[in-house]
Amino acid sequence: MIDTLNQLDIELFLWLNGRYMPWLDPIMIWITERNSWFPLYALLIGWLIYKYRKQAIGFLLTIIAAVAIGDQIASSVLKPLTHRLRPCHELAVQKLMHPVMECGGLYGFVSSHAATTFALATTLWLLLGKRYPWLLWGFLWAAIVSYSRIYVAAHYPLDVLAGTGVGVLSAQLAVFIFRWWLQRSERSAVEKKSFVD
Secondary structure (H helix, E strand, O other), X not given: OHHHHHHHHHHHHHHHHOOOOHHHHHHHHHHHOHHHHXXXXXXXXXXXXXXXXXXXXXXXXXXXXXXXXXXXXXXXXXXXXXXXXXXXXXXXXXXXXXXXXXXXXXXXXXOHHHHHXXXXXXXXXXXXXXXXXXXXXXXXXXXXXXXXXXXXXXXXXXXXXXXXXXXXXHHHHHHHHHHHHHHHXXXXXXHHHHHXX
């Protein structure tokens, strides 16, 4: 079963990675580089502070927690645990794939890019999606960044899919803790006010 799933994953990777265009290579490299998105993150921080002032601190800490949890589960737990090589480190796959950039770390399950971008998109959606429906576009951004990892031959599709799951669950955990803390703080404030009165 696992061998069959692995083979299907490799075949899907080769098909997706094989749908390349030379003019798209530098664009995908730019998309996949973490530093490319620093201006977006700065804009997001500025927007949250402008809209929510002190309340933005809680939102930002929740986002940071979700991204950190997703990244650590992917990089410090699952990659060392599974020891699944990236496609660009597999000799049998190297001959068939389209390499775009240097390979990077040895192991690829799960994709940290998918985990962190989907953690960010999901946290924003859970916190503010009802008020700002356009935040749904964050999932498209996360999907494009995640797909770029297959395009540059850094990950198999299953690495990206599992990374997406890790990111979504990390966001749900971080938001749950944040809302629990808010409720506890509000309840504590009410009890203190009742005691004073």
